Amino acid sequence: MLNRKSLLHILMLMVFVLGACAPATPAVTEINILWAQWDPADYLQQIANKYEAETGVKVNIIQEPWGTFGDRFFTEMAAGGDAWDMVVGDSQWLGQGATQGHYLDITEFLVGEGIDKTVTPATLASYGEYPADSGTYYAYPTEGDADGWAYRKDLFEDPAEMAAFEAEYGYPLAPPETYEQLRDIAMFFTRPDAGLYGLAIYTQADYDALTMGVENAFFSFGGQWQDENNNVIGVVNSPEAIEGVEFYRSLYECCQAPGLSNAFFAEVNDAFIGGKVAMAMNYFAFFPALVNPEVNPHAAGTGFFVNPAGPRGDQYAALGGQGMTIISYISPERQEASKAFIRWFAQEDIQVEWARAGGYTCNINVLESDEFLNATPYNAAFAETMTFVKDFWNVPVFGELLLVAQTELGQYIVNGEGTAEEAMNAIAEQHDAILTEAGLKK
Amino acid sequence: MASVSTSHPSNRRHLSDRAILNLFIWPTLILLIAMNIFPLFYSLYLGFTNYSAIARQIPVWIGFDNFSKILNDEQLWQYFATTGRYVLLSVGLQTIFGFAMAMLVKEKFRGSGLLTTLILVPMMLSPVVVGLFWKLMYNPTFGYVNFLLGFTNASAAPDFLAGSWARQSIPGLALTAVVVVDVWMWSPFVMLLVLSGLKAIPDYLYEAAAIDRASSWFQFWRITLPQVAPLLLIAVLFRTIEAIKSFDLVMGMTGGGPGSQTELIAVNLYRQAFQGQFRTGPASALAYIILIIIIAISNLYIRFLNQSRGEE
Numbered sequence: 001m002l003n004r005k006s007l008l009h010i011l012m013l014m015v016f017v018l019g020a021c022a023p024a025t026p027a028v029t030e031i032n033i034l035w036a037q038w039d040p041a042d043y044l045q046q047i048a049n050k051y052e053a054e055t056g057v058k059v060n061i062i063q064e065p066w067g068t069f070g071d072r073f074f075t076e077m078a079a080g081g082d083a084w085d086m087v088v089g090d091s092q093w094l095g096q097g098a099t100q101g102h103y104l105d106i107t108e109f110l111v112g113e114g115i116d117k118t119v120t121p122a123t124l125a126s127y128g129e130y131p132a133d134s135g136t137y138y139a140y141p142t143e144g145d146a147d148g149w150a151y152r153k154d155l156f157e158d159p160a161e162m163a164a165f166e167a168e169y170g171y172p173l174a175p176p177e178t179y180e181q182l183r184d185i186a187m188f189f190t191r192p193d194a195g196l197y198g199l200a201i202y203t204q205a206d207y208d209a210l211t212m213g214v215e216n217a218f219f220s221f222g223g224q225w226q227d228e229n230n231n232v233i234g235v236v237n238s239p240e241a242i243e244g245v246e247f248y249r250s251l252y253e254c255c256q257a258p259g260l261s262n263a264f265f266a267e268v269n270d271a272f273i274g275g276k277v278a279m280a281m282n283y284f285a286f287f288p289a290l291v292n293p294e295v296n297p298h299a300a301g302t303g304f305f306v307n308p309a310g311p312r313g314d315q316y317a318a319l320g321g322q323g324m325t326i327i328s329y330i331s332p333e334r335q336e337a338s339k340a341f342i343r344w345f346a347q348e349d350i351q352v353e354w355a356r357a358g359g360y361t362c363n364i365n366v367l368e369s370d371e372f373l374n375a376t377p378y379n380a381a382f383a384e385t386m387t388f389v390k391d392f393w394n395v396p397v398f399g400e401l402l403l404v405a406q407t408e409l410g411q412y413i414v415n416g417e418g419t420a421e422e423a424m425n426a427i428a429e430q431h432d433a434i435l436t437e438a439g440l441k442k
Numbered sequence: 443m444a445s446v447s448t449s450h451p452s453n454r455r456h457l458s459d460r461a462i463l464n465l466f467i468w469p470t471l472i473l474l475i476a477m478n479i480f481p482l483f484y485s486l487y488l489g490f491t492n493y494s495a496i497a498r499q500i501p502v503w504i505g506f507d508n509f510s511k512i513l514n515d516e517q518l519w520q521y522f523a524t525t526g527r528y529v530l531l532s533v534g535l536q537t538i539f540g541f542a543m544a545m546l547v548k549e550k551f552r553g554s555g556l557l558t559t560l561i562l563v564p565m566m567l568s569p570v571v572v573g574l575f576w577k578l579m580y581n582p583t584f585g586y587v588n589f590l591l592g593f594t595n596a597s598a599a600p601d602f603l604a605g606s607w608a609r610q611s612i613p614g615l616a617l618t619a620v621v622v623v624d625v626w627m628w629s630p631f632v633m634l635l636v637l638s639g640l641k642a643i644p645d646y647l648y649e650a651a652a653i654d655r656a657s658s659w660f661q662f663w664r665i666t667l668p669q670v671a672p673l674l675l676i677a678v679l680f681r682t683i684e685a686i687k688s689f690d691l692v693m694g695m696t697g698g699g700p701g702s703q704t705e706l707i708a709v710n711l712y713r714q715a716f717q718g719q720f721r722t723g724p725a726s727a728l729a730y731i732i733l734i735i736i737i738a739i740s741n742l743y744i745r746f747l748n749q750s751r752g753e754e
Contacts, residue, residue: 070717070718071716071717074495074496074720075495075496077496077498078495078496078497078498080498092718096496100496100497100498101498192595192596192597192598193595195583195596203699203700204697204699205696205697205698205699205700205701206693206697206698206717207717207718208718253609257583258581258582258583258596258597258599258601258604259580259581259582259583259584259585259596259601259603259604261601261603261604261605261606261699261700262603262604262696262697262699262700274584276583398718399717399718399719399720400719400721402718403713403717403718403719407517407701407702410699410700410701410702411701411702412701414604414699414700414701415605415611415699415700415701415702415703416606416611416701417611417701
């Protein structure tokens with residue numbers, strides 16, 4: 001019979017042997033990715049389920065409502081939390097994520113494996129690179145997005161409307177190629193007695209909506225948020241920038257459907273679906289609803305066009321979309337598992353499936369493929385737009401810069417207070433102070 | 443049996459009255475300290491630092507810088523002024539309508555119980571839901587408000603939440619529209635408190651006044667109002683505090699816009715504390731300034747309340 005002491009020794013030995021035989025670290029069987037709560041996150045979950053079927057590693061897409069997405073992510077990061085392995089975060093977060101150490105530098109991984117060459121340079125720079133032109137990458141461009149336009153083809157192609165428009169403006173009615181044409185068309189279709197208005201554009205005071213909307217005209221008229229040394233005085237308030245902002249105000253004043261003084265993507269889509277407007281500006285990510293006949297009664301007669309050019313031929317669109325980033329606080333094993341998922345996800349055949357599911361791929365070959373271009377009525381416009389996107393600041397103090405822009409633009413465009421010049425001078429002055437305090441001016 | 447009966451007193455001796463007292467008090471005290479008192483003092487401390495909740499940097503003491511910047515920020519004073527206008531209009535109208543409704547339902551009549559219940563419904567709803575519903579009702583193209591006001595052409599009609607009429611900007615229109623909703627929602631609260639005050643007034647006071655041939659107006663000024671005043675002041679105090687902190691209704695309806703027409707101080711505080719800013723230090727300082735204002739106003743009310751009670 002073994003006495004109690006011998007039994008204890010044997011048990012201790014067994015524990016020691018088993019401990020030595022066990023792998024040093026447990027294999028990663030699950031990856032958590034945080035993203036905003038919207039359709040593309042569901043599409044990513046569908047794709048991720050295939051990854052689980054192939055590798056046995058379960059991928060959970062954790063969805064957080066847009067309103068609290070940033071709050072939840074950054075408060076977790078401030079605590080050095082490892083609740084998620086990756087985040088599909090906004091392009092504007094890059095500076096904060098990189099400089100505060102939340103994001104893992106994946107330059108070696110992306111460049112070493114040639115993944116950087118598979119996506120369009122504009123998306124790699126916008127969603128992954130920080131600082132600009134540094135060649136240092138923190139994210140894989142996952143969901144490309146930018147502003148484009150939807151229009152009522154049934155109105156644009158109506159022979160009576162076409163004849164009336166040409167008689168009034170001297171050129172044929174067609175999707176506009178310049179902002180002047182866009183305003184002409186918007187004014188032409190503004191018929192309050194018939195309950196029809198020219199357009200629906202962003203005006204919302206919350207977060208970034210108004211600024212993103214204004215950027216479409218601002219950039220295309222030649223406006224810039226900064227020069228190469230991050231100077232803003234004389235740049236943000238340049239004559240071109242002021243002209244662009246004035247033009248956006250003129251669109252709001254002449255042709256915006258009533259009731260859209262605090263409008264973002266939902267309100268803009270609602271106005272279009274409700275038949276109140278002839279044209280609607282929105283992110284491409286929100287266009288699927290417009291081609292769904294169960295949602296939009298005008299779905300069959302809905303067309304799409306890219307953001308038009310400004311008076312000097314410049315053509316840009318405000319960037320949306322997100323890149324997939326690995327959180328630096330997770331263990332090396334989980335970091336490797338996350339890289340393995342990105343490696344798998346970046347493959348062309350998976351990107352084809354991602355696009356088929358409804359995701360907006362940034363893969364060059366997929367974007368150029370006929371299958372993608374013809375898959376939806378808006379894909380061709382999307383692929384073209386992704387070659388001329390521009391973004392707001394993505395430095396760590398972007399939130400403060402954004403609040404200033406939202407406040408001043410809101411006062412001028414929506415509230416009709418002051419002039420564009422006063423608004424842009426105020427933005428320039430306040431942006432300069434914020435950037436100086438943050439030590440971001442070169 | 444004997445052993446069982448003797449064991450009870452010895453067990454009881456293990457838990458003294460003092461121990462039982464502690465057992466009941468300390469869990470509550472610990473919760474109170476952890477959830478209320480510590481955050482209160484910690485946020486006061488943060489008000490003197492440059493702390494950002496997302497910066498992964500320890501708070502750095504900067505003295506009164508945050509308070510000084512706030513007190514010298516013209517834009518913030520504009521938000522305070524907007525809040526002041528909102529509070530005055532909103533609480534003033536709620537007091538008038540609440541009192542009027544209480545006088546109306548004080549008398550028993552057929553269906554008065556049902557009417558009282560229906561009047562109370564708005565204050566039972568979530569402010570965000572109320573805000574979103576009224577946003578739809580104010581919509582100039584399909585909303586009920588313009589329809590009821592007789593406007594059929596949206597371009598020539600008021601767009602309340604855009605602060606414009608026939609596309610011409612009307613300063614203060616958007617704020618007034620929000621005030622209307624707040625009055626609709628919270629007048630019943632004033633009514634409820636006033637009603638309880640009215641029902642507590644003894645009938646003999648009115649009977650005596652009637653014998654003296656006092657007019658209804660005289661009875662109202664010399665009996666009704668003084669008797670109800672303490673409860674009315676409590677209602678006004680609660681509503682003033684709530685109106686200064688107003689956030690959810692405004693966010694749901696206008697988001698602080700158009701421009702900054704409805705940017706109340708609590709909305710701006712939210713923007714500074716969250717929404718990509720996370721300026722935790724300055725936001726804490728601003729929160730304390732708002733708290734001090736609320737305490738000061740509350741003190742004035744309480745003094746007035748005590749005075750009115752002393753006169754009784």
